[in-house]
Amino acid sequence: MQEVSTTIRAYRQSIIQGIIVGLGAGAIFVAGFLFRGIISAPSPVTAAGQVVESTNGFALLDEVQSLVDSHYLREQPDARQREYAAIRGLLGSLNDRYTFFIDPPVAQSESDALAGTYGGIGVQIRRAEDGKLVMYPFADSPAEQVGIRDGDVIVEINGQTVDISMSQDSIDQLLRGEVKEGNGVELTYIEAETQNLQTIFVPFGVINIPSVVWRTLDENPSIGYVQILMFTSRTPEEIQTALADLNNSNIRAYVLDLRNNSGGLLQEAVDVAAQFLQPGVVVYERTHTNERSLDSDITGMASDLPLVVLVNQGTASAAELVAGAIQDRGRGQLIGQVTYGKGSVQQIFRLSDDSSLHITAAEWLTPARHQLDGVGLEPDIVMSPDVNGRDVELGEAIRQLNQILQEQGS
Numbered sequence: 001m002q003e004v005s006t007t008i009r010a011y012r013q014s015i016i017q018g019i020i021v022g023l024g025a026g027a028i029f030v031a032g033f034l035f036r037g038i039i040s041a042p043s044p045v046t047a048a049g050q051v052v053e054s055t056n057g058f059a060l061l062d063e064v065q066s067l068v069d070s071h072y073l074r075e076q077p078d079a080r081q082r083e084y085a086a087i088r089g090l091l092g093s094l095n096d097r098y099t100f101f102i103d104p105p106v107a108q109s110e111s112d113a114l115a116g117t118y119g120g121i122g123v124q125i126r127r128a129e130d131g132k133l134v135m136y137p138f139a140d141s142p143a144e145q146v147g148i149r150d151g152d153v154i155v156e157i158n159g160q161t162v163d164i165s166m167s168q169d170s171i172d173q174l175l176r177g178e179v180k181e182g183n184g185v186e187l188t189y190i191e192a193e194t195q196n197l198q199t200i201f202v203p204f205g206v207i208n209i210p211s212v213v214w215r216t217l218d219e220n221p222s223i224g225y226v227q228i229l230m231f232t233s234r235t236p237e238e239i240q241t242a243l244a245d246l247n248n249s250n251i252r253a254y255v256l257d258l259r260n261n262s263g264g265l266l267q268e269a270v271d272v273a274a275q276f277l278q279p280g281v282v283v284y285e286r287t288h289t290n291e292r293s294l295d296s297d298i299t300g301m302a303s304d305l306p307l308v309v310l311v312n313q314g315t316a317s318a319a320e321l322v323a324g325a326i327q328d329r330g331r332g333q334l335i336g337q338v339t340y341g342k343g344s345v346q347q348i349f350r351l352s353d354d355s356s357l358h359i360t361a362a363e364w365l366t367p368a369r370h371q372l373d374g375v376g377l378e379p380d381i382v383m384s385p386d387v388n389g390r391d392v393e394l395g396e397a398i399r400q401l402n403q404i405l406q407e408q409g410s
Contacts, residue, residue: 061086084355096360098346104354120176121185122207123148124227129395131164131388133171135189136215142184142205151192151218156199158186164388179204192218211235211264214242216249219398222405224249227257228272231264231318236271243275243301252408253306253401255394256326259336263317266294266345273322275300276307276332282325284365285345306404307332308397311379316340324366324377333400334379336393343372 068076076082087101122141126134133154137143154162157174177183184203191198211234214226224246228235246254256276263269266285273282274296281293309323311334320339326332345362364372381400386392 080353098342098344098358099360100358102356102358118176118207118209119179119183119204120207121187121202121204123175124213125154125168125171125175126394127164127168127389127391129390129392131390133162133164134218136213138207138210138213141207142202146200146202148187148189148200148202149192150215153190153192154187155190155197156186156188164390168389177204179206210238212238212242214246216246216251217255217398219395220402222250222252223255223398223401224251224253225255225257225394228261228319228322230261231269231272233265233268235264235268239272239275240301247301251305252405253308254302255308255310255397255401256322256332257310257394258315258319258323259310259312259393260314261316261319262314262340263319263342266318266321269318269321270294270296273325274298276302276322276326277329278303280329281367283321283367284369285362286365287362303331306401306408308400309334310393310397311336311339311377312385312393313337313340315377316342320372320377321364321366324364324370324372327377327380328366328368328370333381334377335381335397335400336379336383337385338378338382339372339376341372341374341376343375 065082077085084101084103091099091101121143122138123143124136124138126136128134135143135148135152135154136150137148154171156162157171160174162171162174175185177185182203184201186199186201188197188199190196209229211230211232212226212228214224217223217225224243226239226242226246228239254276270282277296277300279297279299280295282296283294285292285294307326309326309332311319311323315323315336316339320341320343323334323339327334343364344360345364346358347361349357349359351357366372366377370377381396383393383396
C-alpha cells in the first residue's frame with residue numbers, strides 16, 4: 001500500500017508541475033501577443049539613434065521611408081507618387097503660392113493652354129455701352145470666311161435670342177464646339193454697314209487665338225484700339241503689326257486694353273511697353289542677389305499720340321508691368337479697377353519626367369519704384385464694373401481721348 005501511495009503521490013506531483021509549466025508557457029504566449037507591438041517596435045530613442053545613409057541630403061526623410069517600408073500595414077503608393085508628394089511638401093514650406101510643382105499631364109495641359117487653341121467660329125464679342133453684342137472676327141477665322149465683319153451685332157445663336165442679360169462666358173461657349181463635319185452654329189445678326197438682318201451657318205474650325213487684336217473704334221475711327229490678351233513669344237511682332245496697321249489708318253489716339261490679361265513672358269512685355277514709350281526704364285527687377293533695370297532704348301511706334309490704358313482686377317504680372325511703366329512715366333492714364341497685384345517673376349523649369357517646376361526668382365518694381373506684388377496699381381480714374389457687363393470703361397476712355405483731341409484741335 002505504501003508503494004502504491006508513493007506512486008500516486010509522485011503521479012499527482014507530476015500533474016501539478018505540468019499544470020504549472022503549462023500555465024507559465026500560456027502566460028508567456030499571452031504576454032507576447034498583448035505586448036508584441038511594444039516588443040517589436042523600435043523605441044523612439046533607438047529609432048532616433050539609427051544612422052541612415054542619405055544620398056540626397058534628407059537623412060530624416062530617408063529614415064522615415066525606411067521605417068514605413070519595414071512596418072506600414074498597407075500597400076504604399078508607387079515611388080514616383082511619394083516623390084511628388086515630398087516635392088509638394090518641400091515647396092509648401094516656402095509659403096509662396098507662385099512656387100509650385102506640376103505633374104506631367106497637367107504640365108502638358110498648361111503648354112496646350114498657352115498655345116491658345118480651341119474649336120469655334122473665331123470671334124471676339126464686345127458689349128457696347130448701349131447693350132449691343134458686337135462681333136469682331138479673327139483673321140482667317142470661319143466667321144470671317146462666311147462674311148461676318150467688324151461691328152456686326154449678334155441677335156440669335158441657334159435660334160436662341162442673345163442679349164445683355166446673358167453672361168459673356170455663356171455666349172462664348174455657344175460659339176465653340178468640337179471641330180468635325182457638320183458641327184457649327186447658326187447665327188442671326190445685323191450687318192454693321194447695311195443694318196440688314198442676316199442668318200448664316202458658321203462651321204467650327206481650329207482657332208489659334210492671337211495674343212493681340214486691334215481695330216479702329218466705331219465711336220471714333222480716329223482712335224485705335226489695341227487689346228493684348230497675353231504676353232507670348234509672338235506678341236512683340238504682333239504689336240508692331242497692329243500699330244503699323246492703325247498708323248496707316250491715320251489714327252490720332254490709342255486705347256490699350258490690358259483687362260483680364262494674366263501676364264506671360266517678361267522680355268516680351270518689356271518689348272511691348274517700349275512701343276508706347278520714349279527710351280528709359282520700363283521696370284526694375286530685384287532678385288535675392290542683385291537689382292537691375294530693364295530699359296527701352298527705342299522710340300516706340302505709339303510713343304507720341306494720346307494714350308489711355310484699361311485695367312481691372314484680372315490685369316496681372318507682365319500686364320501690370322506694362323501698365324505701371326506707362327503710368328509712372330506719365331505716358332497715359334489708367335482707367336478701371338485696382339489691378340491684381342502680382343509683381344513676382346517665376347522661372348519655369350521642365351523636369352526630366354516632363355513635369356514642371358515654377359520658382360519665384362525675382363520681383364518687379366515700377367519705374368518710380370512702386371511695389372506691385374500684393375498691392376497692384378491704382379487707376380487714375382477708378383470705375384465700378386457695370387452690373388450688366390456693358391463696357392463702361394471703354395466708353396470712359398473714348399470720352400477722355402475725345403476731350404484731349406478736341407483740346408488739341410482747338
